[in-house]
Amino acid sequence: MPHKHDPFFPPPGHDHRSCASEAIAAAETICQDRGSRLTALRQRVLEAIWEGHRPLGAYDILARLNRNGGRNAPMAVYRALDFLMDHGLVHRLASRNAFIGCRHPGDDHSAQFLICDSCGSVAELASDDVHKTIGRAAAKKGFAVTSETVEITGHCPNCNPS
Ligand SMILES: [Zn+2]
Ligand SMILES: [Zn+2]
Ligand SMILES: [Zn+2]
Numbered sequence: 001m002p003h004k005h006d007p008f009f010p011p012p013g014h015d016h017r018s019c020a021s022e023a024i025a026a027a028e029t030i031c032q033d034r035g036s037r038l039t040a041l042r043q044r045v046l047e048a049i050w051e052g053h054r055p056l057g058a059y060d061i062l063a064r065l066n067r068n069g070g071r072n073a074p075m076a077v078y079r080a081l082d083f084l085m086d087h088g089l090v091h092r093l094a095s096r097n098a099f100i101g102c103r104h105p106g107d108d109h110s111a112q113f114l115i116c117d118s119c120g121s122v123a124e125l126a127s128d129d130v131h132k133t134i135g136r137a138a139a140k141k142g143f144a145v146t147s148e149t150v151e152i153t154g155h156c157p158n159c160n161p162s
Helices: 016-033 040-049 058-065 074-086 128-140
Strands: 090-093 098-101 112-116 122-124 150-154
Touching (some): 016 040, 040 098, 058 074, 074 090, 074 098
Antiparallel strands (some): 090 098
């Protein structure tokens, strides 16, 4: 899926509304194509995640949903997150136990996450080379990879201008 709006680490002050609206539109298309329903709650969870480029924990998401007096339960949020992950719309960051919107929904991709220690932004590397290198290195040791988590911390270009 092509991105009109794809600086890798969007600079502060970028037009984030277009990031968010593109992501929601892509989610609607993907759900439609698969005969799944992006219910109101699922959409609101996705919108909460897309309020920025920083990962959010389930309870942060819940707090955003309920900030205007909503009464959503944690289980409902977890179920919505499961749905969004199953459809490749959201990724879970194991090291933070937090969730981030996928920038390549609908594309079959491996994901490596670059996590900025300064501003907390996360970008998805989606490098097939890295993925294959890990698979090959593991296979050489007789190890069959079934799942792969690559999370790299450092400083993003907005925090570390070079
Ligand atoms: Zn943005
Ligand atoms: Zn992704
Ligand atoms: Zn940063």
